[in-house]
Amino acid sequence: MNKEGRRNSIQSVQLPKQSKNHFCRKLTMAGGGEVGFRVRRMEAEMVHGINDDNKEKNKYHYYYLSNLDQNIAVVMKTVHVYKAVEGKSTEDVCRVMKDGLAKVLEYYYPCEGTLTVSQEGKLIVRCDGRGVPFVEAVADCDLYVLGDISIPDPEKLMKLVYQLPEHLNIFEAPLVTVQVTKFKCGGYVLGMAKNHCLSDGMAVVEFLRSWAEMARGLPLSVPPVLDRSIQLPRSPPKIEFHHxxxxxxxxxxxxxxxxxxxxxxxxxxxxxxxxxxxxxxxxxxxxxxxxxxxxxxxxxxxxxxxxxxxxxxxxxxxxxxxxxxxxxxxxxxxxxxxxxxxxxxxxxxxxxxxxxxxxxxxxxxxxxxxxxxxxxxxxxxxxxxxxxxxxxxxxxxxxxxxxxxxxxxxxxxxxxxxxxxxxxxxxxxxxxxxxxxxxxxxxxxxxxxxxxxxxxxxxxxxxxxxxx
Known part of the structure; x- marks a missing residue:
């Protein structure tokens, strides 16, 4: 993508700044000492799909969410730790991932929208082209400070996931946010928050794989199928089991x-x-x-x-x-x-x-x-x-x-x-x-x-x- 294309797909916005106290915590390491762990976030940018025609075509229409999507409108926050590769710099990792995200959002355009309520009283996605907040961040330590992340430790790991203001409700918050944090050792961490009503874990894996393919300049091996009409209720609906x-x-x-x-x-x-x-x-x-x-x-x-x-x-x-x-x-x-x-x-x-x-x-x-x-x-x-x-x-x-x-x-x-x-x-x-x-x-x-x-x-x- 050329520079002009990137300007069309990535828009800088001013989002609320986090306090310094949010980024600092003392971590006790296996050796018994304490290691300071600070993360500095840059200003968030809103990333949009690169195809302007597609974006305008889908703007302000409503994307159907099935009854299986309704009960799990919780935000799942994940961290993905990538070690440094010898002889390969990660200096431009944020640019590569940001450009790849802009490409993949052309296919996964509902991720750019926001939630609203339909006339039937159900959650649906308003495809308003709001975009996905993308935050570049820098940690002042090596990856080893994270240790084993098997135990969810919000005080530590949430520094690696972009956090929206607490006062935002699910209808005001973006459906997906991304933070890429570079570490001194050359490794980096992808932190992603995604509303579960958009997809389950298997679909998240497909999204990540597609994003990674786009970032590497490859075509999508499995294009997404966004049509959820196969999950429509029957007419008339019929309860046949005890739930x-x-x-x-x-x-x-x-x-x-x-x-x-x-x-x-x-x-x-x-x-x-x-x-x-x-x-x-x-x-x-x-x-x-x-x-x-x-x-x-x-x-x-x-x-x-x-x-x-x-x-x-x-x-x-x-x-x-x-x-x-x-x-x-x-x-x-x-x-x-x-x-x-x-x-x-x-x-x-x-x-x-x-x-x-x-x-x-x-x-x-x-x-x-x-x-x-x-x-x-x-x-x-x-x-x-x-x-x-x-x-x-x-x-x-x-x-x-x-x-x-x-x-x-x-x-x-x-x-x-x-x-x-x-x-x-x-x-x-x-x-x-x-x-x-x-x-x-x-x-x-x-x-x-x-x-x-x-x-x-x-x-x-x-x-x-x-x-x-």
Whole structure:
């Protein structure tokens, strides 16, 4: 792109400045010392798709969001760490990524818009061509200061994600923001915030891959499919299944007071091949379950261990929510490159007493049956359920697991190799736990979750007791 083209696609705007205190924090390193960590942000620029004709054509029209997009209008903030490449300067990394973003937004134009509410009372995107804020930043240290980013540490990692003023609501905030931070060692970090109603994790990976291809001067290997009409509700809508994810659970164990009264601690736990194998053996030892995947057994174990650590009473209803990819389960299947939310929040619900008094195989079987029963008919019923009720999942007594370990978030190469680490900058809600890939061990899983301080120690003991 020539200089004139870049001026047309990138517009400088004055956005609120952050205070100096926001950028400074003392980090205790493994060696015992403290390292100052400061980030200096430049003025944000608004990046637009490079095709002015396309932008004008789409300006001010409304982009449909399906019923599966409505319940997850939360902002997901991720960091992607790229190490320096010997003999290859990253001096122009911001320019390369900014130009690549302008090119890819021609295909992903809804990312430039803002949310509004349709006449039917649903979220839709107003394609007003607002653009994507792009911030260049510089850190005064090397990448090693970040350490292992498996544990979401907002005080540290949110320096690497551009933060909008807190007073902005979801209708005023941009749908995507980007920050690229260069480190003294030559490495850099991509920090991205994206409203989940635009797309799920798999679509984010496709967006990043497309952006990286554009940045390297390559054509898109998988152009996005923006049409979400395949997810339209039926006419008339028809609820054919019971949807426990929307069931209101009574807090008979005073969990609300527990969370309010104690500090929330976040920890990560690595489950290597040996520990995962042990869990599978535990699940299969009574003969109820013949086999299970690492995802299923770790999901079941985490649900039981968290329930016990929170000291839920035997009569407390406890709910497990986890994402099931519906792309291939729908009929017809969602097309390759589908940009949107193709996931369904699958649900298991039972009494805490039953969950804890029965063996691990009981929870494993619940998870397996829930996955098996997530069919095209069930997905259509979910879509129609929202059409009729406008209900949102209740989170009382709930664990919500989101698995990022198979997404391939590290694979995007903007010209300096794939990411060394990726992960969330923060956990969006206290009920959420993440499965992340291990930085070095391909078959290991990293569990990240938050619990009240008094409960975290017991959860840790339950992990340590596996196989004992």
């Amino acid at each position: 426990d994810e929307f069931t209101e659970v009574e807090d008979v164990s005073n969990l609300t007071d527990l969370y309010k009264g104690e500090e929330l601690q976040h920890r990560c736990f690595t489950f290597n091949v040996d520990k995962l194998t042990t869990l599978k053996e535990m699940a299969m030892q009574d003969g109820t379950v013949e086999s299970c995947t690492s995802f299923v057994v770790l999901t079941a174990f985490t649900w039981r261990a968290r329930t016990k650590a929170l000291k839920m009473g035997p009569g407390q209803k406890t709910k497990l929510l986890f994402a099931v990819d519906g792309r291939r389960k729908m009929e017809p299947p969602l097309p390759a490159g589908f940009y949107g939310n193709g996931i369904i929040l699958a649900c298991c619900l039972c009494d805490a007493g039953e969950l804890l008094n029965r063996p691990l195989s009981y929870a494993v079987e619940l998870v397996q049956n829930t996955i098996k029963n997530t069919t095209d008919g069930y997905i259509r019923s979910v879509i129609d359920y929202f059409e009729i009720t406008r209900a949102r999942p209740s989170l009382t007594g709930t664990l919500l697991i989101t698995a990022w370990n198979r997404l391939g978030l590290r694979l995007s190469d903007f010209g300096w190799g794939e990411a060394a680490q990726t992960g969330p900058a923060e956990l969006p809600q206290k009920e959420v736990a993440f499965f992340l890939p291990h930085a070095k061990e391909l078959k290991s899983l990293v569990l990240v979750l938050g619990l009240p301080a008094s409960c975290m120690n017991q959860f840790e003991e339950l992990v340590e007791d596996i196989g004992q």
